Amino acid sequence: MKDILQKKALLIENRNEKYNFIREFLQELILKIMDDTQKFKGWYFVGGTALHIIYDVNRYSEDLDFSSMNSEKIVFNDAIEILVQQLKSYGFNLETKMKTEKTVKSSLFKFSKILYETKLSHHTTENLLIKLDLDTNPPKGAGFALTAVNKNFLFKIPHYDLPSLFAGKLHAILCRTYVKGRDYYDFLWYLTKKIPVNKSLLENAYKQTQQKEIRCDTETLVTLLEEKLQSINFDVVINDVKSFIKDEKELALINRDILGKLIGTIEISQ
Numbered sequence: 001m002k003d004i005l006q007k008k009a010l011l012i013e014n015r016n017e018k019y020n021f022i023r024e025f026l027q028e029l030i031l032k033i034m035d036d037t038q039k040f041k042g043w044y045f046v047g048g049t050a051l052h053i054i055y056d057v058n059r060y061s062e063d064l065d066f067s068s069m070n071s072e073k074i075v076f077n078d079a080i081e082i083l084v085q086q087l088k089s090y091g092f093n094l095e096t097k098m099k100t101e102k103t104v105k106s107s108l109f110k111f112s113k114i115l116y117e118t119k120l121s122h123h124t125t126e127n128l129l130i131k132l133d134l135d136t137n138p139p140k141g142a143g144f145a146l147t148a149v150n151k152n153f154l155f156k157i158p159h160y161d162l163p164s165l166f167a168g169k170l171h172a173i174l175c176r177t178y179v180k181g182r183d184y185y186d187f188l189w190y191l192t193k194k195i196p197v198n199k200s201l202l203e204n205a206y207k208q209t210q211q212k213e214i215r216c217d218t219e220t221l222v223t224l225l226e227e228k229l230q231s232i233n234f235d236v237v238i239n240d241v242k243s244f245i246k247d248e249k250e251l252a253l254i255n256r257d258i259l260g261k262l263i264g265t266i267e268i269s270q
Contacts, residue, residue: 001029002091002114009118016243019120019128020060025152026092026111026130027064028053032155033086040079042070043134044144045159046168048182054147054159057189059182060244063131067138067160076105076134083109083132103137139208141200142167163269166190167202174224175209179232181240184254191262196269197221218268225263229256 005025012018027049034040047065051057077098084096087109097108111128115121143161148154160168169190173183199216206214214220238251245251 005114006117015120017246018118019115020244022114022118022120023062023128023130024053024060026109026114026128028149028152028155029087029090030064030083030109030130030132031149031157032153033083035155035157037082037086039082042068043158044069044142045157046135046165048169048186050157050159051165051186051189053149053151054157055162057186058246058250059185059241060246061182062244063133065133065135067135067142069138076100076107080107080132104133104135106131106133108132139201139204141198141204143198143201161198162190162193162195163198164201166195167198167205170197170202170221170225171205171209173228175206179236179240181237181242181254182244184232184234184237184259185241185245185250188254188259188262191259191265194265194267196267199268216268218266221266221268222263225266226260229260229263232256 009018009022012021043066046067049061049064052059052061080096080098087094093112095110099106109130113124115126115128116124142164144158145161146156146158148156169183169186173187202216203214234255237254242248242251
């Protein structure tokens with residue numbers, strides 16, 4: 001498996017493209033192991049990486065995010081150990097650093113030598129990092145789907161459906177305390193695809209993190225999003241997202257005017 005990755009990566013000349021390819025190959029390998037081992041029942045793939053890998057959104061992503069519907073049955077450390085053992089059996093050198101004391105449990109996979117072996121680094125000790133997060137107390141109201149993916153590997157993965165993923169993205173845009181450019185690229189994608197918002201999930205997520213209720217009718221949501229757009233520095237947005245975009249010409253579409261016009265077309269799903 002490691003040999004396959006090295007051969008494919010060495011054919012890519014652009015450094016940023018090569019780095020993103022290696023990271024995505026490893027992300028998909030982790031997802032394949034999760035499917036093969038059948039030890040991750042109740043884990044649902046969410047977030048920007050799910051959007052990219054499952055729905056072919058034209059941007060790369062960093063982390064693997066999951067929500068669990070049966071947290072009482074999960075021993076997070078044991079699940080991560082399964083992934084580590086399988087990855088090592090495929091020839092990869094790695095170590096992990098886990099944080100399990102909070103509701104959102106996380107593991108940072110540190111892949112060593114792979115950047116050196118693919119000529120992205122002159123140092124054998126430089127790591128490629130992939131973070132995996134598991135929310136063991138996600139807000140209620142999500143819808144689910146199961147999708148087969150066939151890219152670097154063939155596997156199936158349970159995940160939130162598109163209206164629920166959109167609700168998660170809107171929650172991030174409205175409540176995140178810092179600007180993450182990838183949020184706005186994904187926001188543009190959802191709006192142009194006319195994906196409706198899972199109303200129940202967004203309301204529950206907002207209440208869970210903000211400790212107050214929000215009524216997600218169209219008028220209220222449009223107003224909140226318009227106010228958010230006015231407060232955003234889009235130079236920061238572009239600077240954050242540009243290294244994750246396959247086609248840099250798309251960056252010109254991520255601006256206040258275009259998003260502002262599209263917000264008025266947003267639809268609510270009950």
